[in-house]
Amino acid sequence: MLNREPNKQDLLETYKRIRSYVHHTPIFSSRLINLMMECRIYFKCENFQKVGAFKFRGAAAAVLSIDRQTLMKGVATHSSGNHAAALSYAAGMKGAPAYIVMPRTAPQIKKDAVKEYRGRIIECEPTLQAREETLEEVIKETGATFIHPYDNYSVIAGQSSAAKEVFEEITDLDYMIAPVGGGGLLSGTCLSAKYFSPNTKVIGAEPKGADDAYKSIRDGVIRPSVNPKTICDGLLTQLSEKTFSIIQSNVHKIITVEEDSIIKAMRIIWERMKIIVEPSAATALAVVLENKKRFARKRIGIILSGGNVDLEKLPWVL
Amino acid sequence: MLNREPNKQDLLETYKRIRSYVHHTPIFSSRLINLMMECRIYFKCENFQKVGAFKFRGAAAAVLSIDRQTLMKGVATHSSGNHAAALSYAAGMKGAPAYIVMPRTAPQIKKDAVKEYRGRIIECEPTLQAREETLEEVIKETGATFIHPYDNYSVIAGQSSAAKEVFEEITDLDYMIAPVGGGGLLSGTCLSAKYFSPNTKVIGAEPKGADDAYKSIRDGVIRPSVNPKTICDGLLTQLSEKTFSIIQSNVHKIITVEEDSIIKAMRIIWERMKIIVEPSAATALAVVLENKKRFARKRIGIILSGGNVDLEKLPWVL
Numbered sequence: 001m002l003n004r005e006p007n008k009q010d011l012l013e014t015y016k017r018i019r020s021y022v023h024h025t026p027i028f029s030s031r032l033i034n035l036m037m038e039c040r041i042y043f044k045c046e047n048f049q050k051v052g053a054f055k056f057r058g059a060a061a062a063v064l065s066i067d068r069q070t071l072m073k074g075v076a077t078h079s080s081g082n083h084a085a086a087l088s089y090a091a092g093m094k095g096a097p098a099y100i101v102m103p104r105t106a107p108q109i110k111k112d113a114v115k116e117y118r119g120r121i122i123e124c125e126p127t128l129q130a131r132e133e134t135l136e137e138v139i140k141e142t143g144a145t146f147i148h149p150y151d152n153y154s155v156i157a158g159q160s161s162a163a164k165e166v167f168e169e170i171t172d173l174d175y176m177i178a179p180v181g182g183g184g185l186l187s188g189t190c191l192s193a194k195y196f197s198p199n200t201k202v203i204g205a206e207p208k209g210a211d212d213a214y215k216s217i218r219d220g221v222i223r224p225s226v227n228p229k230t231i232c233d234g235l236l237t238q239l240s241e242k243t244f245s246i247i248q249s250n251v252h253k254i255i256t257v258e259e260d261s262i263i264k265a266m267r268i269i270w271e272r273m274k275i276i277v278e279p280s281a282a283t284a285l286a287v288v289l290e291n292k293k294r295f296a297r298k299r300i301g302i303i304l305s306g307g308n309v310d311l312e313k314l315p316w317v318l
Numbered sequence: 319m320l321n322r323e324p325n326k327q328d329l330l331e332t333y334k335r336i337r338s339y340v341h342h343t344p345i346f347s348s349r350l351i352n353l354m355m356e357c358r359i360y361f362k363c364e365n366f367q368k369v370g371a372f373k374f375r376g377a378a379a380a381v382l383s384i385d386r387q388t389l390m391k392g393v394a395t396h397s398s399g400n401h402a403a404a405l406s407y408a409a410g411m412k413g414a415p416a417y418i419v420m421p422r423t424a425p426q427i428k429k430d431a432v433k434e435y436r437g438r439i440i441e442c443e444p445t446l447q448a449r450e451e452t453l454e455e456v457i458k459e460t461g462a463t464f465i466h467p468y469d470n471y472s473v474i475a476g477q478s479s480a481a482k483e484v485f486e487e488i489t490d491l492d493y494m495i496a497p498v499g500g501g502g503l504l505s506g507t508c509l510s511a512k513y514f515s516p517n518t519k520v521i522g523a524e525p526k527g528a529d530d531a532y533k534s535i536r537d538g539v540i541r542p543s544v545n546p547k548t549i550c551d552g553l554l555t556q557l558s559e560k561t562f563s564i565i566q567s568n569v570h571k572i573i574t575v576e577e578d579s580i581i582k583a584m585r586i587i588w589e590r591m592k593i594i595v596e597p598s599a600a601t602a603l604a605v606v607l608e609n610k611k612r613f614a615r616k617r618i619g620i621i622l623s624g625g626n627v628d629l630e631k632l633p634w635v636l
Contacts, residue, residue: 021429026344028366047592048346048591048592052592242377267629270594270629271629273366274365274366274370274594274595275587275592275594276592276593276594277592307592309590311585311589311632311634311635312634312635314629314632314635316629316630316633317629317630317632317635
């Protein structure tokens with residue numbers, strides 16, 4: 001696994017390693033959305049990525065960077081969202097076990113997703129302490145490698161590949177916007193821009209109700225995510241040392257958006273593009289929606305981070 | 319406009335004429351759906367077509383087959399669904415007016431769709447007689463050309479292009495399945511298979527609650543659609559002379575499916591492929607779902623006819 005901030009060569013090598021495993025997702029445009037927003041938007045459809053989210057890129061990069069003997073002992077994590085499913089799938093494709101520590105109170109839908117990709121769930125009490133202790137135990141017993149969902153340079157290098165594919169296909173982008181939760185996608189996107197499209201400004205999109213990344217960059221120190229309030233269940237976490245450092249040095253701006261704008265943006269994407277994206281993915285378009293003047297006539301890349309959403313409960317249905 | 323059943327040359331010329339106007343929509347596959355269905359399915363995503371449905375292909379083919387002077391007088395129709403929006407858009411892109419006769423009781427959402435594409439709505443009383451009389455008046459007054467939503471050889475030739483694009487990209491398909499309402503898409507698909515992939519068997523997918531096409535083919539005579547009961551609002555109409563004749567001579571089978579299977583198939587497509595399709599589009603997958611043995615290990619093309627669905631009312635939410 002990478003033990004330093006990925007440089008250009010690291011990104012290229014990571015991409016070479018994962019490219020036959022990840023979906024080269026399509027880039028969509030919508031004439032009507034462009035008219036509505038008065039700019040030109042290129043949507044990178046990571047909702048079509050394996051397991052339905054960009055997270056598979058990072059998980060694959062991490063798994064493929066581990067030597068075979070070590071890998072066969074397994075990988076482990078304590079995430080319960082898309083990263084858990086992604087890591088299970090990535091490990092499985094190399095025949096390695098993935099140990100997923102989850103609070104026993106986690107929703108059945110999340111457990112099922114992990115099981116579907118053959119992850120091995122280890123349940124624990126629903127406290128942070130129990131999670132960490134259980135994870136430590138699992139690692140001690142199995143010799144599995146811990147793969148943090150974002151505080152991991154190989155994972156970050158993997159996430160960078162989504163933006164890299166955009167830069168290869170679409171030139172002269174003025175802006176690239178990605179949502180920010182723990183910062184894996186945003187830091188990877190920053191590195192991709194730095195090395196492959198230095199004139200493109202990278203913007204992080206964050207819900208106002210979970211604006212710890214915005215505050216962290218403003219204050220120059222990692223601010224914790226305290227009682228975040230947003231429908232973006234993928235953006236509740238806070239920056240880590242590795243992601244904060246990369247984002248701080250490379251991001252143009254972090255822009256926060258209202259919940260209403262996120263729901264509106266999500267609905268525009270569903271209605272106009274006929275694709276399913278989760279609320280987190282819609283934050284990037286919400287940034288354009290709330291700042292139309294700033295982005296007028298610009299060429300903008302947007303990473304639609306994922307499409308895993310509960311189809312029973314759509315946010316616009318009361 | 320074509321005044322005979324389109325032959326191979328007609329299909330090729332129609333395609334040449336419309337290809338720069340229509341979206342060459344992508345073909346999607348899903349590893350999980352293939353596993354689930356135990357066959358190999360290629361989904362042609364006409365939900366991504368302009369106006370969100372394959373109907374744009376036929377409308378464009380009709381509009382582009384009219385000489386300029388006549389076209390400038392306009393086109394007219396009495397459909398109020400996807401065809402109305404498609405015709406409005408197709409006429410608009412050549413600078414011609416589209417007159418859409420609609421019952422004044424039509425849902426606002428349908429009126430808005432037509433207005434968005436600059437169609438001119440002429441309201442009438444909500445009876446078949448009023449619709450036909452009003453359409454006749456409009457045509458008399460304006461000199462507009464009537465474009466039937468499917469009983470029109472140019473329209474049928476246009477619809478054939480969706481399957482043609484599949485056959486160009488995916489070879490050796492055992493089956494091609496398309497939903498059948500009025501039969502425009504199915505008859506076009508039959509002609510495409512006949513001329514471009516003669517070993518592919520074409521199957522029409524129809525809701526059991528609106529099985530007039532099934533009965534028409536069984537009985538060898540057009541059966542009317544009487545009180546159809548289905549959530550597939552795109553499949554309520556009955557075959558016309560032109561579509562019936564083509565389908566009768568070329569279709570392998572029409573297979574009817576239960577409403578439950580349609581809803582289940584629709585949800586599978588949404589959840590697994592992260593794309594939005596309307597219930598009509600899901601009938602084709604419902605056919606595979608209900609007949610897994612027949613289709614086991616086969617290579618199957620499916621035309622996802624459209625993605626215009628009311629996002630406030632999802633059929634699986636009670």
